[in-house]
Amino acid sequence: MIERARRIVVLSGAGVSTDSGIPDFRGPNGLWTRDPGAERMSNITEYRRDPALRARTWQARTVNPAWTAKPNAAHRALARLEETGRLVAILTQNIDGLHQRAGSRRVIELHGTMFETVCLSCPDVRPMREALDRVRAGEVDPPCLVCGGILKSATVSFGQALDRAVLDEARAAAESADLMLAVGSSLTVQPAAGLVGLAARAGAPVVICNASPTPYDGLAVAVVREPLSEALPALLAAPTA
Secondary structure, rough: OOOOOEEEEEOHHHHHHHHOOOOOOOOOOOOHHHOOOHHHEEEEEHHHHHHHHHHHHHHHEEEEEEOOOOOOOHHHHHHHHHHHHOOEEEEEEEOOHHHHHOOOOOOOEEOOEEEEEEEEOOOOEEEEEHHHHHHOOOOOOOOOOOOOOEEEEEOEOOOOOOOOHHHHHHHHHHHOOOEEEEEOOOEOOOOOHHHHHHHOOOOOOOEOOOOOOOOOOOHHEEEEOOOOHHHHHHHOOOOOO
């Protein structure tokens, strides 16, 4: 199937980056599995309401392993596939930028990016490093420099809607696919997970590569459980002629 496909679309999740030293969320060693309270940091209502939670979140941002992480073999395999012209889009739930650092250019960031900040009260957007410098200098909950509002990373938290234009672009890519490859995602977070079903309804076969079962496994023509840094290079090494 991979050899025949000419319009491959990938939906990627946190499991792609675990071999780069970035823990996933719901896996056996996931961030929320080990510390259930950490999930509150990704809830927009809690984040707005609780200054102490925001302070904890800012401290966690300063030591996020993604700042020093490097792309692994799975990221690089997808970048090589893109070079063949047969991978038309990576629809990623990840915010770590590792697909881009591996060389991928056709990346749609469904859940935003950790490399910028946004204000919850005004349109100001700035590089995340500026806010982190302020935290390291002693500001526990740095406010917006324009209006004094609450700052957060430019990521989509629980309780926030995905950017409509981004979601529309992702849906169009999914519907155009002749193969949907879902990698490293639990496929439990909507609407991102629904892109798999959208591709299948449009006629694309679905291949799921994930360490644990997903709600969409019954829809897939193949399910792969091997570690992604091993499985993806092997799967995508198929001849392209």
